[in-house]
Amino acid sequence: MLTMRFFRMIEGRGLVFLGIIALVALLVPFCNLYLAPGNPFHVSNGTVVLLGKYLCYAMFAVALDLVWGYCGILSLGHGAFFALGGYAMGMYLMRQIGTRGVYAHPVLPDFMVFLNYKELPLTWWGFQHFPYAMLMVVLVPGLLAFVFGWLAFRSRVTGVYLSIMTQALTYALWLSFFRNDMGFGGNNGLTDFKDILGHNVQAQGTRAGLFIITCIALALTFIIARMIVASTYGKVLVAIRDGESRTRFLGYRVEHHKLLVWVVSAMMAGVAGALYVPQVGIINPSEFHPANSIEAVVWVALGGRGTLVGAALGAVVVNWLKTVFTTGWLAPYWLFALGGLFVLVTLAMPKGLIGVWEDIRARLANRKAIADAKASGGGSPVARSPDPQVPR
């Protein structure tokens, strides 16, 4: 009974998605750890890190799709929440270095010794404790989203104005984190990590473990997002997206509904950022750059806005293309490819990859219905779907 309800909530497409994640979570670490490097199915250490990075981006894209695809809040600054989660994790990792730093200071990270800090700033207190740091991973992005959202939604800032404000938010953070006296490593950010929970972050086993945890976190993020959109609350969100003032006249406090999904999404982005940092080994202010947030919007648009699975798919596809285009002879053309991709999606496939897939399925179903009607000798063929897809 409960399982049936779960399956119905996740939907067929979601089950396929969760199945693929489970398969990836098992196969990739297995092929990395237990197959010899000569084996054609061997997955190199570099590839594990790369795939782990894609999955973090996929998580981030699901979080963004939740607010943009379902509630119509186009955030052009969601990268801020991702980066804040990343910094919280980075601060934990910095505190684990201890005396192994270049200056071998027992408490202060290298950059603080270099900048003549005498003692640990208040903001860094407690970050040597893993549970505290993990709490901050969700709390800091959540709190920032709460304050920002409370002010913006209450004042009924919507549409492009809200997008510009989110952009300004991440831009302001970008500039602040560059400053050395912010106490977060300035331009260089946080890097040279050694241990996570006593395991060497560079070790093959740790990386495989982080990869599996990322898969689990992505699956959980997706399930929570599905639970939200499948509930009546999800229907209210879509109602707000399609007719905000109408929803208000029905008696819904639009600002409260928006605020809840906004904060949940920011927390998800924070977790994605926190998993990203130990795998790539660095966090610096460039993660706050507005371009990152805009790129994430392109992932969601390419995969299919308002589908969750599409968002994750878009993140993986675009980042894989980015990897292909930024290495080797194609390197100078990446920005052209990204721009071209965005134009292509907007003009040719407004519903993204998932939309294209559904069009194909609908057309095949139509063709089959027509063939069946002919085979049974019936009169005029009738399309089975009530609103047949018009070929674009």
Added chain:
Amino acid sequence: MSAVTQSILYLDGVSVSFDGFKALRSLSLTLQPGEMRAIIGPNGAGKTTMMDVITGKTKADEGDVLFDKGSIDLSRFDEAAIAELGIGRKFQKPTVFESHSVADNVLLALKGDRSPFSALFGARNRIATETIDRYLGIVHLLDHRARLAGALSHGQKQWLEIAMLLAQDPKLLLIDEPVAGMTDAETDVTAELLKDIARDHSVVVVEHDMGFVRALGCRVTCLHEGSVLAEGSIDAVAGNERVIEVYLGR
């Protein structure tokens, strides 16, 4: 004061101006509980602005807007709070949620707790299909319950919006141009529908279609340039010389 304490809706001396343009000039109107009232008037007479003032979309510059026997001053509340108090509104353009099914449109409108948590985990997820179907039955849309609201015809959207209005179970219904763009047959059905609803609700209907207003058979108020020009039975108002003047533009 007895006019106030017996009224469901009481507007007195309400004025609204937008950048110097006076949309409402000292408008006064009283509606008794259980009454149906038709509001007519040429374009720009202030009909929609009046609805906006009652539902909290626009604030009155001056004047009283009182609800429920004068006990509630509507100017102190916003749209969501006024809807909660029991005033439902149907818009001029049918505004249903097009990407939701017909049944879900009614589900969202149903009276009850409107907090995010109720919608996420609580009562709003356990609403019986029969409750929704009861309202769809009233507006003859039961066979269309699973269709997307965006796929309905114009007239059906108007009816769906009336079903949503009823599902809110308001004390007062404000209905803006319910038969705009409807066929004659649809118009007749709608008139019957509204008369049914008026039996146990207070209703304000804004409409241009004189035939329809006549079919409603209720008191009529004619607005012109933001204030009341004439009030009375349809025959009295339609025969009023100033009303004829305004409508014929002499």
